[in-house]
Amino acid sequence: MSQRKIRLGAFIPGAGHHVAAWRHPEAQADGGINLAHYVRLAQTAERGLFDTLFLADGLAAGQGNVSAAAEGKQAWGGSFEPVTLFSALSVVTAHIGFVATASTTYEDPFILARKFASLDHLSAGRAGWNVVTTGSSAAAGNFGLEKHPAHADRYDRAREFVDVVKGLWDSWEDDAFVRDKASGQFYAPHKRHELNHAGRHFAVRGPLNVPRPPQGHPVVVQAGSSEAGKEFAAETAEVIFTAQQTLEEARAFYADVKGRLARHGRTPDQLLIMPGVFAVVGRTEEEAQRKYEALQALILPEVGLALLSGLSGGVDLSGYDLDGPVPELPETENMKSRQALMLDIARKHDFTIRQLYLWVAGARGHWTIVGTVEQIADQLQAWFEQGAADGFNVMPPWLPGGLDDFVDLVVPELQRRGLFRTRYDGHTLRDNLGLARPGNRFVTATAPREPALATI
């Protein structure tokens, strides 16, 4: 029985991951904006001893450039904002972590640092921030920009943004708030720190108006897999969520990213790699296949094409023959790594446009397994034990049923194999993930201490 355990995230968009999930007879079609649905999902995932709930996020309703035929046929425009939703869910759960996506391109570092610090306090140390630079250009128009900033500029800003946010989280030392009723000292002034950041993108004085989060810093997650994305993750992230198709590719990615850590003075255990997995679970192979085909049959062609355009960097594919080959695509400034993945899959399988959109309709380029409990557990075990993954971000095909299947069928099998926890050990998300609590940048262990509070 291995000591090292698989980490599990539950990635829970409203009605599920499959592009036609909301049409599934048992799916919660309004799941994105239904609190009771999310309470149920959170409690199911916690029953399954998952480490985190994970939510993606965009700052536009849809991705723009949708053909007239596909208009109104994709399940978007109607979801909760992730941090407010997770704040609500923190009250009805006790162990599971909350990884909310938020953009360094369009949000403000003081406001963002504060809302994640607040979520970490509300949840007693269960917050995580999935740092994105926003892949879709549709957001720009909602923030007064003519044009979505270029990929390299977004990552430059992201690097500074994350540094500012971490600095703001350190504004107050852990024991700064003494609240001594007798003396009238509410906090120790020498444990309050101004950041005084002045950089290329931001000037932020601080301190933050929230005490240091219970975890020190909420867990920093990153999800881009481009060259810039990998380097950024190696520098700053603690969990990386990635789309990998095969064991070989995933092992190469794993070795690549882990290999970058030393250059940043970090050790391999400081960054967990969690590929997404879109698993369709059956009691038999036939049942799993039937479940998958039932979802595939619900895809309208115009929706499949629109999905593919979005994943290909916003390129309009509606002028091409659905049953012809996938054309060369112009270079994109949007989701670089995802576009490359689409082309790679098309070439490898010699797919037509229709075959490609059917292929990505479930997991949008993430790893797809359609099989029995044992087959799925075998594959997860192989990736976990052969240097491809520290855990997985589970992407249920439809919700709530797809998460129920994973929790009720796959989790017990992973536990039986000694690969997954049988109870929560820690109190915070960091504890459960096995990530160390970061020190405060304003405190050095060897520096002479200011006078103790008693002498003030």
Next chain:
Amino acid sequence: MSQRKIRLGAFIPGAGHHVAAWRHPEAQADGGINLAHYVRLAQTAERGLFDTLFLADGLAAGQGNVSAAAEGKQAWGGSFEPVTLFSALSVVTAHIGFVATASTTYEDPFILARKFASLDHLSAGRAGWNVVTTGSSAAAGNFGLEKHPAHADRYDRAREFVDVVKGLWDSWEDDAFVRDKASGQFYAPHKRHELNHAGRHFAVRGPLNVPRPPQGHPVVVQAGSSEAGKEFAAETAEVIFTAQQTLEEARAFYADVKGRLARHGRTPDQLLIMPGVFAVVGRTEEEAQRKYEALQALILPEVGLALLSGLSGGVDLSGYDLDGPVPELPETENMKSRQALMLDIARKHDFTIRQLYLWVAGARGHWTIVGTVEQIADQLQAWFEQGAADGFNVMPPWLPGGLDDFVDLVVPELQRRGLFRTRYDGHTLRDNLGLARPGNRFVTATAPREPALATI
């Protein structure tokens, strides 16, 4: 028995309103960042059938310019961000509304519209936004500004900001999301609206990526009482929270603001006026006075002075004799109406600096009543019936005890007099406040309708 009922808000900063509240033996000193404390307050206020919980907000830890002696002695720097806190509290309550303060000077309209829409959905229609332009200049440094924008500029931006936010809330018609599993139509395209705002301060395309809030728009609250503040409220607010000292002043304010509404095509019932009231409740006058004096005795002189500086527009008063007269103050660009109020009080009562800070230490310029249940009910009734108030924002001296006192002692007396509800009648905050649900700016009753969805 009157048909018209008093509206009540519970304004609940961490340990209470009095500047020394956190030192009170029964106060929750860490209340600002203690979820269990806030759950208790929310449930107490709901037991008392309050319309709303209310939270102020600032975007800096403290107000700057604090004397060395006062450093660390004010209860700030350590609170939840209001919208995340209210999202959590929405799950443990069923009726009470949530009015969160947020700044038009430092926040972004798309992000802000989205988080309040999300809170309104999470709470099934119980969100309100207290619009502020941020009175304290300390925020500027946290957002890359050299200088806090001038009062007039802040209000100019605020007017455009609120218009953009309301427009974004209208992005989707109420019945836009049809989620028809059979046809594959998720939303009706002609019920999705781009705002395409291009103004002096903002360019925002829309639509918002959240369905129209259950209330149409979260309730818009305003709290500035300067000339610009009153005009802004008359134009756009549905509730105004104000600091008034006497029945005469409150009546004049009430008539002034209500008198401005017609000019904006609005009727007096579309804007509720709710002065703050800092009530110290006793079973006898002596008990009330004893409670008040016990709090006053906890004020450290340096803290009183720092409080007064903050309320006087950030003017440093530490060079003056505490027992001498209040000096003339230079004109401020910060909280104009509050500075004028401070000077007015000082002149009227011929207060020294010490007397003035002791006087404002409880309610920071809001109406203070120290008395028996009957005395407090008499005064509230007088203001309510004599054209000075539609309700009150109750400011408990310390928490949780001060709210318990009001709910257990004053509320039953108001009910006995027929002045206050004995159960919640409505489902949303608007219902309870008696405010109409706003129409959607993109829908005109008489316009020819687009083809019904069935024909799509």
